[in-house]
Amino acid sequence: MNILSDWPILSIILATPLAGLLVVLLLPSRRNRWLHAAAIITTLIPLLLSCLLYSDFVNLQGVSGYEEQATWVEVPLNKETLEGVTSYKFIIQYAVGIDGLSLPLVILTALVTAMAAFASIHVKKRWKAFYAWFLLLEAGMLGVFLARDLFLFFISFELTIIAMYFLIGIWGYFNRERAANQFLIYNGIGSAVLLIAFIILVNTAGFRIEQSGNVLDFIYSGNYADLAKNMTDPTAWVNLTSEAMGGLNPFHMGDAMQWTLFVLLMVGFGIKLPIFPFHTWMLKVHTEAPPSIVMIHSGVLLKMGAYGMIRFGIYLFPEQAKAWAVVLAVLGLVNLLYGALIAFRQKDLKQVLAYSSISHMGIFLLGLAAFNEIGLQGAVFQLVSHGLISALLFLLVGSFYERTKTTELPLLGGLARSMPFMSGMLLAGGLAALGLPGLSGFIGELLSLLGLFESHPWLAGLALLGIILTAAYVLRSVLKVTFGPMDEQYAAAKDARLVEAVPMIVLLAVIILLGCYPSMLTDTLHYSYETLIHPILATRAGG
C-alpha cells in the first residue's frame, strides 16, 4: 500500500499540528519538558510527510499534483427571484492541493517550524499556552500554502494573525504589547483588503452555472481551480459583457474591476511582504517577538505575502501583472536599496536583520517583475532561501541575546573567542545572506537578476548596487559581533547547547545543499510554471 496515494496525505499534514495542539492541551501545564517534546514531535511529522511528498513529486512529474476536496460549507441562497433554477448556492470547499509552487513553501514551513520548536527553550512561562498557539500557528501557515479555496486560505491566514498576536504579546520582549498591537492592526488592514478582493472575485469569477438535463445549478465557489478556469475561459460568465448576454450580466468583471482587484491583492499581500511604505510593523515584530517566533515570522510568514502575490496576483491577473512589471521592479528596487542602506546604519543586530529582510524581499519582487520563467524561479528560490537564512540568523541572534543580554552592535565584539561554534554559524549565515556562491542566497539573487536582465536591464544594473550594499552591511555587523576586542563579561559565556545547535546545523545544511544543487528546487518550480503560467499567458496575454 502506498501511503502517498491511498491516504489523504495533505489533510494529515494539515491536521497533525491540530492533533498536537490537543495533546499539548491535555498534558499537565507544569511539565515543560513533556510539552516541548510533544511540540517537537508534532512539528517533525509534517516535515517528514512533506519530504516524502517531495520525493514522490519529483518522480511523478507530468502528472498533476495532489488534491483533496470536500464540501465544507454549503449555503443555500434564496432562489425565489430566479425562475427555473434548481439550486442556488454558495460553497466553501475544504480544498487542499499542492503544486510546484506550494510544495517548496510547505517544506520550508515544516522545516522552519520544527527548528523553531527545537529552539523554543527560551520560553520561561506559560509553556502550555505557548506550544498551543505555536502549533495553531503552524496549522495556519500550512493551511495558507495548502489551501485551494479562497476562504480556506483566508481563514488560515487569519488564524496565523490571531496566533501571532498572542505569541508576540505574551512571550515577547519589553515592548511586546505595542508590537503585537501594531502587528494586528497592520495585518488586519492587509487581510481586510484581501477579503474585499476575495469577495468580489467569488461574486464574479467564482460564479458558474451547471446544467444537466432539467437540473440547473447556480453556484458561487471560492475554489481556486474554478476561479482560474473561469478567468481564462472566454465563455465563462465573468468574461461575458452585458451586451454579449443581451442585457444584464451581473457577473461580468470589467477592465476597471480587474485592475482594482489586482491592485487590492497586491496591496493586501504587499503589507504582509512587506513592501516599502508598509514595513514599520515588521520591524517592531522582529525586535520584540521571542526568538523562535521571529524565526517563523521572518522565515515563513513574510513568505505568505509573496506566495499570495504569485498565486492570486500573478496567476489570476497575468495581463495586469505584466503591465505593472515595471512598477513591481521599481518597488523591489526601493525595498532592496532602502533596506540595505538603513541596515547599514543600524546599531542593533536585530534591526540590521529586519532591514535585511526588507532588502531581500526586494529581490523577490525584482524576480517577480522580470515576468519570465527564470525570474519567477529566482523569486521563489529567493523566498525559500531567505526563509532558511533568516531563520538561522534570528535563531543565532536569540541565542546570543540569551548570553549577552544585548543585541547592540557597539556593545558586542569578539564573541568568536568564547562562542566559536555560534560565531562560525553567524559568519556562515551572513555569507549566505550576502549571496556567496555555493550557498542558497546566491542562487536566488542570481536567477532573479538574470531574469530581470532579460526584461529590464537598467533596473537590474541598479539592483547590483544593492548586492554590494548587502555585502557591506552584512560583513560590518557580523564581523563586529564575532571579531575584535571582547568585553570581559562575555568570556564565561557558554557556546550553543545541543537543542540550539541541532536547528543551526540543519538549517545551514539545507542552505548549503540548495546552494550546491539548486535543481532540487528549480525542477519542481519548472514543472509548475509549465502547467500554470504558460496556458494563462497564452490565452489571456496573447502569447
Add this chain to the structure above:
Amino acid sequence: MYEGVSFLPLTWPDMLYMAPELFLAAVFLLLVVADLLLPQKVSRLSIGWMTVAGLLGAAGFVVYRLIDLQGSGREVGQVIELLGASYVVDQFANLLKLVFLAGTALVALMALGSVKQDKDITDRAELFYLLLPAAIGAMIMASSGNLVTLYIGLELLSITSYVLVALRRRSSKSAEAAFKYVVIGGISSAFILFGMSYLYGLTGSVDLGDFRTALPEVMTSYPALMYAGFFFLIAGFAIKIAAAPFHAWAPDVYQGAPTPVSAFLAVVSKGAALAAVLRILYNSAFFISGGGGGGVKPVGNDVYLALLVLAAAAMLAGTTAALRQRQMKRLLALSGVANAGYLLVPIGLNFTTVHSSNVSEFIFYLIVYLLMTIGAFAVLTVISQAAGHEELKGFSGLYYRAPWTSAAMVVFILSLAGLPVSGGFFAKLFILMGAASAKAYWLVAIMVISSVISYYFYFAIVRQMFMRSSSEEESEIRVSAPTGIVIWLCAGATVALGLMPGLLMDWIQAIFTIRGDLLIGLG
C-alpha cells in the same frame, strides 16, 4: 369607525395560534401574583426559574407552530392571518420569536446568576417577571401585520424596558439611565407614530397588506409626504435600534441598567425593532422601488439607500467611538451600535434578481449577535462581581484567575471582531457576500474597514486578560452555575456556528420563503 380599521372578535382558533404570547401572558400574571403572595423568606430566585421555564414553554409552542406550518405542505400565500390580517403567524415571525425567546431566556438565566451580587436591586422578582411582557412585546412586533398592532407591541416592549432599566433603585445612575431612556424612547415612539400617520394618510389603511397596492398609486402625486412618512418611521426605529446618529442614549442607558437588562436591550429590543423595519419596508417601500417592477420608482430606492447610509454611519460611528472607551458596558453598547449597522445592511439591500437571501443573512447574523453579545455580557457580570466595577481593567489577569472564562471570552471577542473560527466570521461573510452580489461595493469596504478598526478595542480586552497580571490577589474567580450555563451555551454555539454555519443557513432557507413568510396578504 375609522376607515380601514375594522374590529373583529378574537376566536378560539385564533387563540390557539397566539398560544405562545397568551401562555407567556398567563405566566406573567401568575408570577406577579406569586410575588405578592409568597412569604418574604422564599427566595425570589424561584420566580426567576419559573420565568425561564415559562419562556421555554412559549418557545415550545412556537416550535410546534413552526413545524406544523412547515409540515402542512401549504401553498405560497397560505399564511395564518388573524384578526383581519393584523396579526400574522408565519415562519418569519416564528423564527424571530424563537430568537427573542431564546435571548430572553438566556438573559433571565444570566440574571439568576448575577442578581444576588447587585445590591442596588431591591425587588429581584421584578427583574425576572418583567422580562415576560417585554418578550411578548417583541413577539407581537415580529408578528404584526398592521401598524397599530406593531405600535402596541413596540410600546409594550418599550414601557417594560423603561421599568427594567430603573430597577437598580439605590443607584442614581440607574435612575438617570431610565429617565434618559423614557425621554428618548418617547421621542422615538413619537417619530414612529408620526411616520405611520403619513403612511395612513396616503393609503387610507394601516394594514401592511394594503400598502402594496395603495402606495404605488399615490407615489407620483405625493412623493414628499411619502419621504416624510418613511424617514420619520426609520428615524424612530433607528433610535430603538441604536443606529448612529441616533445612538447617543445607548452607552448611558446600558451603563445604568442592570447588566442582564443591558443585554436584553442590546439583543431582543434591537432585534425586534430591526424585524419590524424589515417587515414594514418589504411590504411597502419594496413595491415603490425598482425591485417591485414597472420602471424606476425612486421613493422606495431612496428609502433603502437611507437605510444603507444609516448602516454605514452606525458601523463607523460605533467602532470609532468605542476606540477610547474603557467602561465595558459602554464599550459593549457601542459595539452594539456597530453591529446594528451590520444588521441593517441585509435589510437595506433590496431584493435583486441575483440576491434575495437578505432575510436568512439577517437572521443568521441576529442569532450570532445574540450569542456573542449575551455571552460577553455574562462574562462581564462575573468580572464586575469580582472587581467591583465595570472598567476594562477589571479584566486584567483574568487568564490567571479564571482560565476557562477567559477562553470563552476570547471566543466572543473573535466572533465580535469577525475573525475565524467563530459564528461572527461567517455571519459577516454572508452579509458581505450579499452586499457584493448586490454590487454595493462601497458598503463592503465600510463593513470590512470598521471590522478592522474594531480589532483595536476588542483586542484591548484580550490584552488585559492575557498579557497583564492582576492587580488584586490572584484568587480564583467563581462563576455561578446559571451564568456558567449561559457562557458555555453561547461560547459552544458560537464555535459550532463557526465550524458548521451551513446547517443553520440550510434550516432557515428550508422553512422561509419571501412570498409566504414575509409579505402579507399575497395570495
